[in-house]
Amino acid sequence: MTIDEAIHLESYDQQWADRFSEELQTLTREIGPYTAAIEHFGSTSVPGMTAKPIIDILVGVENALHSSEIIPRLTAMGYEDLGEAGIPGRLYLRKRGGFAYNVHIVLFRGDIWNHNIMIRDYLRAHAVEAERYSEIKRRIVSQGTRTLLQYSDEKNPFVEQLLGRAKAWKNGVQSE
Template identity: 30%
Template sequence: MLDPADIVRFSDTPAPEGASPWVGGAAPARDIEIVPPDPAWPERFAALETRIRAALGERVLALEHVGSTSVPGFAAKPIIDIDLTVADGADEPAYVPALEAAGFTLRVREPWWYGHRLLGADDPRAFVHVWSPDTPEPVRHVIFRDWLRGHPDDRAEYAAAKHAAAEAANAHGEDMMSYNDRKQDVIRAIYARAFRAAGLLG
């Protein structure tokens, strides 16, 4: 059971020396693209949700559309982010083969960071982030999503940060990880406001 301290405390644990999160030759993307909001994004999530639930059935404990494409009217990378909770994210044989048969590919394995796994799909473009129960990261994602949906000023601030981060990362030949680092301070500031409003911070 998560308590407020778990939710508000971020983990920036790096990969252990010599370890890589990337699976099967995958690598972080470059040439980051932020596009205008697409009204089809919710429909794409719904189609992906149907595929995931058909593949896993009762193994799906929770499934959420998160990230910028889950916020109506918000510019974003054209990739649907999904948080999937299963009984044990480390038990890859329990869900990875079924998802691979449904068109997803395991790309990231990070046992040192909340046990995170990531599977990608290309049609539509999507990232499925896999977590175990009582993991704080998917809880934070829902808080962030819902906060942005209701706070246009923070949407505008975050949109500006995303565009600036993408422009700088592309200009310097950086990858998606550097893009994420460039906008992290703005994200954390918005999280702090959302946490405080939810009574999670004093």
């Protein structure tokens, strides 16, 4: 069981939001009592963005102990448990099939939660930044990157800069 997998990019698809909504209904039914919030994040959650056609779902928990209730329910739904998968404080599960989903279980309103939501909201509010990020992702793939880990490593410097801009934007929005 390895986190690395082949990747490809697709142009934005309106159905990504629908796929999230459908999976959200199932997740809410199966794990809702153990969660503080469930959000669509990542590039598939930003209209117009080029993305891997995998719906990323952020599951916020108030207490890490809730993960022991959530994980067996997700594995029963066909999710593969990959543990922290290199990111301390996050439990990563994926489901592949007709549609592809990643679930990231994190502390609700912790740094991982906040940073991912902040980047999503920033990209939704700044179409030029979303297009810039899409261009960088397309360039990485056009230069021969075909696996998840290499792709993530190559885009990470831009994502770190993006997070800085998202934090500044959020702080500016809050002070208005």
